Amino acid sequence: MRPDLDIIQNWIAPGSRVLDLGCGDGSLLEFLKTNKGVAEIGLEIAEANISACLAKGVNVIEQDLNKSLQNFKDKSFDTVLLTQTLQAVSYPDVIIDEMLRIGKNCIVTFPNFGNWRSRLYLLTKGRMPVSNFMPYEWYNTPNIHFCTVRDFDVLCKEKNIKVITRTVVDHLHQGSWMIKAWPNFLGETAIYHISR
Amino acid sequence: MPKTIPENSVGIVAPQCLHFDDPLLLRSGKTINSYDLMIETYGTLNEAKSNAVLICHALSGDHHAAGFHSEDESKPGWWDNCIGPGKPIDTNKFFVVCLNNLGGCAGSTGPTSINPETGTYYGPDFPVVTVRDWVNSQVRLMDRLGIAQWAAVIGGSLGGMQVMRWSISYPERLRNAIMIAVAPKLSAQNIAFNEVARQSITADPFFHNGRYLEHGTYPKKGVMLARMVGHITYLSDSAMRDKFGKAAEALANEPIAGNFGRDLRTGKLSFGLNVDFQVESYLHYQGERFSEHFDANTYLLMTKALDYFDPTVDYEGKLSAAFAKSSCRFLLMSFSSDWRFPPERSREIVDALLEAGKQVSYLEIEADQGHDAFLLPVPRYLEAFSTYLNRVSDEVNA
Numbered sequence: 001m002r003p004d005l006d007i008i009q010n011w012i013a014p015g016s017r018v019l020d021l022g023c024g025d026g027s028l029l030e031f032l033k034t035n036k037g038v039a040e041i042g043l044e045i046a047e048a049n050i051s052a053c054l055a056k057g058v059n060v061i062e063q064d065l066n067k068s069l070q071n072f073k074d075k076s077f078d079t080v081l082l083t084q085t086l087q088a089v090s091y092p093d094v095i096i097d098e099m100l101r102i103g104k105n106c107i108v109t110f111p112n113f114g115n116w117r118s119r120l121y122l123l124t125k126g127r128m129p130v131s132n133f134m135p136y137e138w139y140n141t142p143n144i145h146f147c148t149v150r151d152f153d154v155l156c157k158e159k160n161i162k163v164i165t166r167t168v169v170d171h172l173h174q175g176s177w178m179i180k181a182w183p184n185f186l187g188e189t190a191i192y193h194i195s196r
Numbered sequence: 197m198p199k200t201i202p203e204n205s206v207g208i209v210a211p212q213c214l215h216f217d218d219p220l221l222l223r224s225g226k227t228i229n230s231y232d233l234m235i236e237t238y239g240t241l242n243e244a245k246s247n248a249v250l251i252c253h254a255l256s257g258d259h260h261a262a263g264f265h266s267e268d269e270s271k272p273g274w275w276d277n278c279i280g281p282g283k284p285i286d287t288n289k290f291f292v293v294c295l296n297n298l299g300g301c302a303g304s305t306g307p308t309s310i311n312p313e314t315g316t317y318y319g320p321d322f323p324v325v326t327v328r329d330w331v332n333s334q335v336r337l338m339d340r341l342g343i344a345q346w347a348a349v350i351g352g353s354l355g356g357m358q359v360m361r362w363s364i365s366y367p368e369r370l371r372n373a374i375m376i377a378v379a380p381k382l383s384a385q386n387i388a389f390n391e392v393a394r395q396s397i398t399a400d401p402f403f404h405n406g407r408y409l410e411h412g413t414y415p416k417k418g419v420m421l422a423r424m425v426g427h428i429t430y431l432s433d434s435a436m437r438d439k440f441g442k443a444a445e446a447l448a449n450e451p452i453a454g455n456f457g458r459d460l461r462t463g464k465l466s467f468g469l470n471v472d473f474q475v476e477s478y479l480h481y482q483g484e485r486f487s488e489h490f491d492a493n494t495y496l497l498m499t500k501a502l503d504y505f506d507p508t509v510d511y512e513g514k515l516s517a518a519f520a521k522s523s524c525r526f527l528l529m530s531f532s533s534d535w536r537f538p539p540e541r542s543r544e545i546v547d548a549l550l551e552a553g554k555q556v557s558y559l560e561i562e563a564d565q566g567h568d569a570f571l572l573p574v575p576r577y578l579e580a581f582s583t584y585l586n587r588v589s590d591e592v593n594a
Contacts, residue, residue, distance in 0.1 A: 017553065041550065047576060050559060054583045057591075059525070061546060061558045071547040 004109050004189050005031070005083065007167055011107060011193050012036055016078035019043070019102065021065050021095070022085035026053035033058065041077075066090040072102040079105055084189075086110040087143040093155065096194075105164065105195040112168065114148030114184040133171065133188065149184040156194065165193040204280045205272060206238040206263035206287050213303060216336055220298075226323040230312070233337055234259045234296040234303030238279060239287035241343075246592040248343045249285060250334060250370075251275065251294040252351030252358035255426070255498045256490060258302035261294040262287075277573045284581035289589040290347065298333050299325040299497040307493035308409065319493055320406025327354075327505045331361045338369070347592040348372035348585070352570035353537065354498070357505045360545070363522045364507055372588055374527045374581075377534055377570040379541035380515055380548070381506040386536065389429050390499040396421035397492050406493050415492045420483030422495055427482050432533035432566030440474045515548035522549075526556040527584050529577060531569040557584070 005028045012018060014036045020029050023042025026049070032038045042060045044050050053060035063071075066089055080103030082095065087110050089095050099106040111134060121129035128138040136143065147155075149168055156163055168179055168187030179186045201207050211234050219229045236259045241248060251261050253274070262279035264272055279285045279292055296304040299322060307322040314321075338346070349370045351359045356378030363373040379386070397403060400418030404411045431439075440457035459474040471477050511517035526549055530542035539560045549556040561577045563569040569577065 039553070039555065041556070051580060051583055054527075054557060054580060055587060057587050059555050059557050061550075061556065062560050063558075071543070071550065073551055076551065076553070 004169065004191055007169070007191055008081070008083070008107050008109070009036065011105075011165065012038060012079055014038075017041075017076075018079050018081065019072070019077040020081040020083070021069075021099070022082065022088075023049070023053065023058070023060060025049050026056045026058035026060060028081070028083065029053075029058045030056045065095060069095075069098045069102060072098075074101055075104055077103045079103055079107060081107050083107070083109045084111065087113075087146050089145065092145050092147070093159070096155070096159070096161070100161065100194070100196050105193065107191070107193050108152075109189060109191045110147065110152070111143075112149050112184065112187045112190045113146040114150060115188050116185050117188075119185075149187060149190050152190060152192065156192075160196075162195050163192060164195055167191040201264065204282045205276065206280050208267070209236055209238065209260075209263035209265065209273075211236050211259055211265075211303065214337065214340060216333075216340075218336070220329065220333055220336075222323050222329045223326045224324050228298070228305065228323065231298060231305035231333070232303070232309075233298070233305075233333065234300075235337065236260055236262075236273075236294050238262055238292040239290050241291040241341075242593060244592075245343055246345070247289065247347050247589070248291045248293060248338075248341070249348045249350055250338070250346050250362075251279070251285070251292060252330075252334075252349065252355035253294065253297065254351070254353040254355045255502065256423075256486070256495075257355070258296040258300060259294045259304075260302070262292070275571065277571060278578070278581065284578055284585055285350065286582070286585065286589065289593060290585075293337070293341065293343075295334065295337060297325070297330045299494060299501075301489075301491035301494040306491065307406070307497065308491050317407075317409045319409060322493060322497065324500050324504075325497060326501055327357050327361050328365065330501070331358055331365060334358070334362075335366060335369070344369070346370040346372075347588055348374055350374040350376075351378075352376035353378060353567065354502055354505075357502075357507075360507055363524055363526070364518050367521045367523045370524045371592070372527065372584075373522075373524045374584070375542075375545070376529045377531055377537050377542075377567055378528065378545065379537040380544050381508070382503055383541075387503050389425060390503055392425050393422035394496055394499055396425070397496060400492075403492065406496075408492065414487075416487045419487040419490060419492050419495060420480070423486040423490075424479045424483045427479060429536045430566055430568045432535065432564060434533060435565050435568070436475060438564065440478070515544065516551035519549055519552040519554055522552070522554055524555075526554060527558075528556065529559045529561055529570075529580065531561050531563040531565070531567070531574070531577075533564050534567045534569065536567040 018038045018040050020042045023044050029040040029042050043063045045064050080099040086092050118129040168183035168190050171188050214233050217230045219227045221227050257274050260273040261275040262273040281288045296302040299306045307318045311318045349359045349362045356375035359373045359375045397418035400415030402413040403415040437457035440459045441455050443459045461477050507518045508515050528542045530539040546558045563574045
């Protein structure tokens, strides 16, 4: 299990109803179903991932997040998840609004583009950062909307979104006092627990 | 019959006829006092009786879903692509039950049966049966077989509607509801096609108000026409271009070259009312073959059951309310080129299930074959179907 997912599960109430947007192979939902007894629905478009969810017994719906989420009713889920997917959607602000409409609370995780490695890469090489963490070239990356921790803070403020908890961790998914002091500089993955 | 039976076939199978004597009250208010149901079963019921699945047939289907009745049978049962050892509905894991629905013409009580009250064929007097009536009769079949809960109830098209009715009316009696190429109810366009089919049957001079058996005749032309119009709605435009565009393929050495499936039958136009194009000859053949074994009154009844199906009637038109008590898990699959029950119709059901807070999975399968795809070996469809049912098998055979 990805360590950021381990942090997330602490914020999910046992027996709650969880919607995971871009649920991948269903690992997180399977974990939450087994350990927290949640009633889960995942959305996914990749055929192999959908199949992996079916094999795990995870409920999965073939639906493209970038089209519409209007088929989901207001406050029909306790928690709506978007993990490491925000940077790959067409309209991140619209997705966040939709998540907050559908869920009573939401969890968003994304790679922090404001991390010192990205800054150093851009500063010294003058090219878009490529790393193990973000292995794509600018022209073939699915990650079309990178943002930083500070960017996301500003978005939350502009939209009057309540940040219940913000955790920023490094590549070992540990949060030290240094990362707490300089999250946008040292943090690699941002994990937000938000609501309206 | 193939020279050797394929390894993944259920092989030679024999139907059974079960008689029921407890009167069945129908939705129309009429009652059938006693009736027969023809069934076939494949695989073995486990000790806990937890591995039984029910297959519900569509408009023209029957109890013969897989395998061969004899070595002389040229084609296997109608869903042989999906039922058999190692196939999605794996007969090594499941005990599979299929029946011919009431009103059918393959051995279950229907219009061609003798009405004990009159001593002659039911014919047009056979009461209009609905999806709900079928499901009520299937519950009795289930009780007769000593099965408390189906591991899954599975069906495509009109079969999927029966699955939906099961999940609404008998929630505790199935673990999984699998609906394929289905719709929550017919659209005006769907009903329109059915009415054309009915009119072509009833307008046939040999129909005799449905009493053709007494007259020793049969409305063959009418049934052929009905099947031809139906068949068009089962195929997609692209499937037809493909099927009847082989000549162009041969010429241009490219798939679906630009003749739009306009292959000629004899290579030249007749400049008369003869059959010029391959598609015409194909439809004639399909209609002809169908009319040889299918009863006209049954066709009328089946199309009525389709038209009348509306699970929201008892719930003020709200589909999500209809599912309120459902406790099974749902799997829906639709096909991209199906214009009879297109993917948006399946999504209506998925959305209602989501609103009702149910456990649902949904796949939209890319396929060219139109509505018929649910009967065909579309790789992604079979793979997902197998994956889901393997999981079910692990649960019920544990």
